[in-house]
Amino acid sequence: MPKFSEMEREAVRTCLMSTGKELFTQYGLKKTSVDEIVKACGIAKGSFYAFFQSKEELYYTIMQEEESFKDQKIREMLNSERSPKELLKGLFDLSFEMLETNPFLKRVQQRDEYELLIRKLPKDKLEEHIQADNRAGAELIKQWQEKQVIIDEDPEVIIGLLRSVMLLSLHREEIGDKFDQVKELLLECVTEGLLRK
Structure with a gap:
């Protein structure tokens, strides 16, 4: 070599x-x-x-790079002057847009693709990725809770809620031609439910 x-x-x-x-x-x-x-x-x-070490590690590294770009866009959006509702809605909209317009991230979101990656990737890499995501998410949620923007709920529960909303894109076919309307209504309900009244 x-x-x-x-x-x-x-x-x-x-x-x-x-x-x-x-x-x-x-x-x-x-x-x-x-x-x-x-x-x-x-x-x-x-x-x-x-x-x-493997093609899965290459795939994972590319995924991290793409997610880093997405996270940068989200940070830029969060630093803008918007109301809490606009920020939360913007966070969802930007995340969905990135998943729907980035061909690689769109591929990652396919059921079989992500499951294969999880099976083949070393457990420590997967654990490291999940923990880094959780830390970043928990930090943001705690900041918003301290500023009285969102409800006082366990940050891990809120992270789980946000993740489950983003998984909606996996079910576009099952939902059918009403997907965009379903997505908008879900985002409105979740946004309203998370914001302090």
């Missing part, structure tokens, strides 16, 4: 990430192979493992 200079390492890693994202988006985790990724990047298969 050839030794890469720091510049070459960065270029190869960037290629693995962008090629992986493209192939995972198009074919999914199961149907994308390490062979296809390394062929597109012009490196030996063994070199792949100098960067990632």
Whole structure:
């Protein structure tokens, strides 16, 4: 396996990430192979493992990068001058928009895709991801509770509620052509239920 200079390492890693994202988006985790990724990047298969332990780890790293971009957009929105109701509704709207317009995140949200990732990803990586999400969410919820914006409920319960709302996008087909109306009504009900009166 050839030794890469720091510049070459960065270029190869960037290629693995962008090629992986493209192939995972198009074919999914199961149907994308390490062979296809390394062929597109012009490196030996063994070199792949100098960067990632598995294709699942590559997928997870891409997912984190995409979610980081989504989180940045959410932070920008939260720093804007809006009413608490507009902020909460905006948080949901932006999250749904990112899930519906980002092809990679849309792919991650497919039932089989996420279940496969969870089964194949090392437990410590998965646990680390969940804990980081919970910490960030709990921090925001506690801030809003201190400012008397949302109800005093266990932050973990509120995080669970927010997650369950976002899972609605998995059921677009079952809900059918009324999906957008169902989503809007659900967001209105949840937003009103979380805000302090």
